Amino acid sequence: MGKNSSRSEIPPGTLYMLILKTLVRLGPMHGYGIAQYIQQVSDEVLQVEEGSLYPALQRMLVKGWVEGEWAQSENNRRARYYRLTAAGREQLQQEVSEFHRVMQAINRVVEPA
Amino acid sequence: MGKNSSRSEIPPGTLYMLILKTLVRLGPMHGYGIAQYIQQVSDEVLQVEEGSLYPALQRMLVKGWVEGEWAQSENNRRARYYRLTAAGREQLQQEVSEFHRVMQAINRVVEPA
DNA sequence: GTCCTCCAATAGTCTATCTACGGTAGGCGT
DNA sequence: ACGCCTACCGTAGATAGACTATTGGAGGAC
Numbered sequence: 053m054g055k056n057s058s059r060s061e062i063p064p065g066t067l068y069m070l071i072l073k074t075l076v077r078l079g080p081m082h083g084y085g086i087a088q089y090i091q092q093v094s095d096e097v098l099q100v101e102e103g104s105l106y107p108a109l110q111r112m113l114v115k116g117w118v119e120g121e122w123a124q125s126e127n128n129r130r131a132r133y134y135r136l137t138a139a140g141r142e143q144l145q146q147e148v149s150e151f152h153r154v155m156q157a158i159n160r161v162v163e164p165a
Numbered sequence: 166m167g168k169n170s171s172r173s174e175i176p177p178g179t180l181y182m183l184i185l186k187t188l189v190r191l192g193p194m195h196g197y198g199i200a201q202y203i204q205q206v207s208d209e210v211l212q213v214e215e216g217s218l219y220p221a222l223q224r225m226l227v228k229g230w231v232e233g234e235w236a237q238s239e240n241n242r243r244a245r246y247y248r249l250t251a252a253g254r255e256q257l258q259q260e261v262s263e264f265h266r267v268m269q270a271i272n273r274v275v276e277p278a
Numbered sequence: 279g280t281c282c283t284c285c286a287a288t289a290g291t292c293t294a295t296c297t298a299c300g301g302t303a304g305g306c307g308t
Numbered sequence: 309a310c311g312c313c314t315a316c317c318g319t320a321g322a323t324a325g326a327c328t329a330t331t332g333g334a335g336g337a338c
Contacts, residue, residue, distance in 0.1 A: 061326070061327075062325095062326070062327095063176060063177070063178055063267060063271070063326095064177045064293095064294085064295090064324075064325050064326055065176055065177070065324095065325080066271060067325080067326080069275065070271070070275070073274055073275050074274065082284095082285070082286090083285070083286070084284065084286080085285095090274055093273050093274050094270035094271070094273055094274055095270065095273065097266060097267065097269075097270035098267075098270050098271070098274070101326080101328080102285090102286080102287080103287090103288085103289095103326080103328065103329080103330095104325080104326055106286065106287055106288085107287085107288085107325085107326090108326090110287085125284075125285075127283085127284060127285090127335075127336090128334095128335060128336085129283095129284055129285060129333095129334065129335065130284095130285075130286085130333085130334070131285060131286080132285085132286075148275060151275075153210060154176060154210065154211075156210075157207035157208065157210035157211050158176075158179060158183070158207070158211070160206050160207055160208065161183050161186055161187065161203055161206050161207055161211070162182065162183070162186050162261060162264070174295070174296075175295070175296095176295095177293075177294050177295060177324090177325085177326090178293095178294080180294080180295080195315095195316075195317090196316075196317070197315060197317085198316095214295080214296060214297080215316090215317080215318080216296060216297065216298080216318090216320095217294080217295050217296065219317065219318055219319085220294085220295090220318085220319085221294085221295090223318090224294095238315075238316075240304075240305090240314085240315060240316090241303095241304065241305090242302095242303065242304065242314095242315055242316060243302080243303075243316075243317085244316060244317085245316090245317075
């Protein structure tokens, strides 16, 4: 009850892009920090749930878009830091470009002519 | 072979909005015409598959966003024409507004600061 | 010691799209 | 007459990617 109802789900297909871009901005970062960053920069509109984030990071490891390394966080806790690879950078470019292509197409339908 | 490989899937969550907006533009229209319109206006970027379109229209009937009526098409074929209801118009406004809100949030993450 | 925060991960559910069918009927060419 | 192409409707099953809910551990404050 009384939950904040103005938060939005992450549109399917955009999560990889958001994570990759966050890693470009922050450099190597752990999952928790990535989620915090996306939420803050989006003015609390985008809430990345842990059940979405960690499976996505696992898939990104397998795809070779990021590399992971265990280390101590700023708060002295055990954390896995993810670093962008060259393949991840390229993937990001493709996703951003495709994203814009599709959004422009949608806007042609939705915006008044 | 030689298929057009630059077509995109409809981003989940945007199909209702595209259909509703199409009905605002065209007035009452059948499913086939709706799909044609979206494809053309989006410059062939958005391809609405029949297996996505017809189930979506059924759900929209149930939700009361559209009403359906059988009639003869321009090509003298049997077709079901969908007409927007007041509830459908209101739903469209909400979906467009939420869409913009989320897209702006994503852009704050993705666009260079 | 207790509690809160930070941080990770998995299992299972759900929604909405896709692929792949099946089917009717009109019009055109031969 | 016949075949073929196009216009139209619809369903079943697969799939993807997000969600909820839960478990669990370790640091620091009190």
